[in-house]
Amino acid sequence: MSPARRHRERLASQLAGPSPAPAIVSGREGGRPPISASPDPASPNPAAPLRIEVMTPAREHRMGHAIAAMATTGTTTDADALAAGVDPVAAQIRLRLAHDLRRLKDIQSIERKIEAKREMLPAYMPWVSALLESAQEAGQAVADEVLPTIMVWAIDTSDWFVALNLAGYVLHFDVPLPSRYQxxxxxxxxxxxxxxxxxxxxxxxxxxxxxxxxxxxxxxxxxxxxxxxxxxxxxxxxxxxxxxxxxxxxxxxxxxxxxxxxxxxxxxxxxxxxxxxxxxxxxxxxxxxxxxxxxxxxxxxx
Structure with a gap:
């Protein structure tokens, strides 16, 4: 791991709290860290099963300010986010989505795609919660590809509570869907x-x-x-x-x-x-x- 990468992850840990979710790594695993039977606790980023953490109010507050700042600065990359003092978790969640979309593309069965989406969804809920809170406080939506995608996945998996809440947000703020939905x-x-x-x-x-x-x-x-x-x-x-x-x-x-x-x-x-x-x-x-x-x-x- 390069010194710059270690610096980015250390800053992400400080912003996100004492127990951040693992960083997303490149590969065909759909954005999930490789699973190891005995991760090395001394490693700066030990390989471990993906954890889904509960979003505390304090962490939601930090993420909300990070998202609002990102909307203001037009930040789109980890490096830019760090330069602007923004929580790089935004870049991480987009990377996770890109990898999960690649994983879904490799699945041919519609039934298996739906099951995979059901497994993926919980990892995005803290981010979605922070976006909704930020929009409520600011009175305007944050341009983001993740939230409308999660809305579609919630419809696909019949998670109607999540789907209808996000649909209300997307329609109220006229959030555009990613171009792939046509x-x-x-x-x-x-x-x-x-x-x-x-x-x-x-x-x-x-x-x-x-x-x-x-x-x-x-x-x-x-x-x-x-x-x-x-x-x-x-x-x-x-x-x-x-x-x-x-x-x-x-x-x-x-x-x-x-x-x-x-x-x-x-x-x-x-x-x-x-x-x-x-x-x-x-x-x-x-x-x-x-x-x-x-x-x-x-x-x-x-």
């Missing part, structure tokens, strides 16, 4: 969530309705292709129709069914090939039957 943020969020819901629903399984409704609320004013919006309307309609089927009492069936019909009809209106016609017909019959049953129950005895 879509605007609202379109990607709607399409990825709706496609995932459609895959679940195709197996006749329920998808969290609150997730779909949250995405609808976050993106209702965004401009996107009608076919993409139709996907979301259809998946919401299907879950509402499921709720109507399970509702007790004619009034509940009618109320939920009418909302479901509105979503399904909207999907069909936006995209005539949405494939919602059969569901609309079945739901119309169910609502009509519930309305008839309700009328009969309230009709005065002859």
């Amino acid at each position: 879509r605007a943020a609202p379109t990607l969020i709607v399409e990825e969530v709706a496609d995932q819901a459609a895959r679940v629903q195709a197996k006749d399984e329920a998808f969290p309705l609150e997730v779909l409704q949250a995405v609808d609320a976050l993106t209702d004013e965004a401009d996107m292709h009608d076919e993409v919006r139709a996907k979301l309307m259809k998946t919401i309609g299907i879950e509402l129709a499921r709720a109507a089927d399970q509702a007790e009492g004619s009034e509940a069936v009618i109320a939920t069914g009418e909302i479901a019909l509105a979503k399904l009809r909207r999907a069909q209106e936006l995209n005539p090939r949405a494939g919602a016609k059969d569901r609309i017909k079945r739901l119309e019959k169910a609502v009509t039957a519930a309305r008839t049953a309700g009328d009969e129950a309230t009709a005065p005895a002859a």
